Amino acid sequence: MNEKLKKLFFKGANFLGVNLPIMGGAMTWVSENNLVSATSNAGGFGVIAAGSMSPDMLEKEIIYTKQKTTKPFGVNLILLHPQIEDLIQTCIKQKVSLVVFAGGFPKRRQIEKLRDKNIKTMCFATTSSIAKKMISYGIEALILEGNEAGGHIGPVSINVLVQEILPEVVNVPVFVAGGIGRGEIFLKFLELGAAGCQIGTRLVCSEESIAHKNFKDIFIKSEARNCQVSVRLDNRFPVIPVRAIENNASKKFIDEQKKVIELLENNNISLKDAQLKIEHFWAGSLKKAVVDGDIENGSLMAGQSVSLVKKIQPVKDILNEFVNQAKQQLKEESKVL
Numbered sequence: 001m002n003e004k005l006k007k008l009f010f011k012g013a014n015f016l017g018v019n020l021p022i023m024g025g026a027m028t029w030v031s032e033n034n035l036v037s038a039t040s041n042a043g044g045f046g047v048i049a050a051g052s053m054s055p056d057m058l059e060k061e062i063i064y065t066k067q068k069t070t071k072p073f074g075v076n077l078i079l080l081h082p083q084i085e086d087l088i089q090t091c092i093k094q095k096v097s098l099v100v101f102a103g104g105f106p107k108r109r110q111i112e113k114l115r116d117k118n119i120k121t122m123c124f125a126t127t128s129s130i131a132k133k134m135i136s137y138g139i140e141a142l143i144l145e146g147n148e149a150g151g152h153i154g155p156v157s158i159n160v161l162v163q164e165i166l167p168e169v170v171n172v173p174v175f176v177a178g179g180i181g182r183g184e185i186f187l188k189f190l191e192l193g194a195a196g197c198q199i200g201t202r203l204v205c206s207e208e209s210i211a212h213k214n215f216k217d218i219f220i221k222s223e224a225r226n227c228q229v230s231v232r233l234d235n236r237f238p239v240i241p242v243r244a245i246e247n248n249a250s251k252k253f254i255d256e257q258k259k260v261i262e263l264l265e266n267n268n269i270s271l272k273d274a275q276l277k278i279e280h281f282w283a284g285s286l287k288k289a290v291v292d293g294d295i296e297n298g299s300l301m302a303g304q305s306v307s308l309v310k311k312i313q314p315v316k317d318i319l320n321e322f323v324n325q326a327k328q329q330l331k332e333e334s335k336v337l
């Protein structure tokens with residue numbers, strides 16, 4: 001491999017214990033043992049999406065993944081999950097190498113619990129102050145995820161996050177995510193100081209992904225402009241925005257919000273339970289599309305990089321494309337200099 005690329009890969013690859021600092025972003029219903037092991041076997045770092053799994057289901061998923069790869073992989077835990085403490089315990093029992101916390105910010109004791117057992121932790125940072133707070137809690141790496149990404153998103157693009165937060169974080173590796181579909185842009189983020197990247201949308205149509213054929217087909221047909229952000233109905237009820245290919249599920253989400261807001265207004269539900277209800281809606285709706293192939297009524301969570309998804313291909317080829325595009329870019333630049 002090109003010497004410069006080797007150097008740029010070193011920090012992230014060394015942190016993850018793999019060859020390529022490319023994380024397969026956890027995708028609920030999609031990132032299970034087949035895709036995760038394929039990502040790690042291809043030299044990247046696969047991450048199981050615990051999503052709404054019970055601790056027993058997660059344990060089985062970790063065991064199946066270990067049967068398919070000897071390489072390191074991680075587990076993504078959603079902090080809102082009612083059994084979050086038991087899920088953490090499952091990761092400790094199964095000695096996973098890294099836990100990625102999502103859907104909020106972990107507590108110091110949750111990070112320390114894992115750290116005491118030599119399990120690395122990672123979470124998303126949405127501002128510099130949150131990044132610093134998480135580092136002070138002992139988090140070992142951060143992800144900056146731009147709102148180009150698929151699924152639940154923040155309000156800011158990766159272009160701005162890398163200018164605002166990346167230069168401020170010097171003591172832990174920072175991975176970037178959201179709208180990363182090719183190696184040239186991956187290279188540029190590494191040159192700016194990122195340790196690696198996390199990709200989701202590009203892996204949905206991998207051969208190893210168990211997503212339904214209909215789900216994969218609609219990804220191949222869709223353009224960036226088809227991936228829109230969900231509408232928030234009422235500022236008093238802050239739902240996390242979701243980016244998905246527009247269909248009936250986008251409209252159904254508005255009806256679901258109306259129902260939940262009514263329950264809240266009538267004091268029939270707590271704010272936390274209301275948020276959980278919304279999350280259950282998304283998980284159920286995503287399952288309908290990913291597992292059952294109902295692309296009319298199920299949620300088609302996808303990032304803007306969907307326009308770079310052209311065909312079904314093995315994970316190894318997708319990761320190799322990233323590396324070759326980065327290499328080619330460096331070659332072109334060396335000709336100009």
Ligand SMILES: Cc1cc2nc3c(=O)[nH]c(=O)nc-3n(C[C@H](O)[C@H](O)[C@H](O)COP(=O)(O)O)c2cc1C
Nearest residue numbers: 025026027028102149150151178179200201301303
């Ligand atoms: C279908 C789908 C499901 C996702 N589910 C999760 C999830 O369960 N947990 C999480 O932290 N991120 C989730 N994400 C975000 C990905 O992990 C990743 O950060 C994102 O896809 C990166 O942006 P990209 O799609 O532009 O590559 C999901 C994304 C998609 C497309």
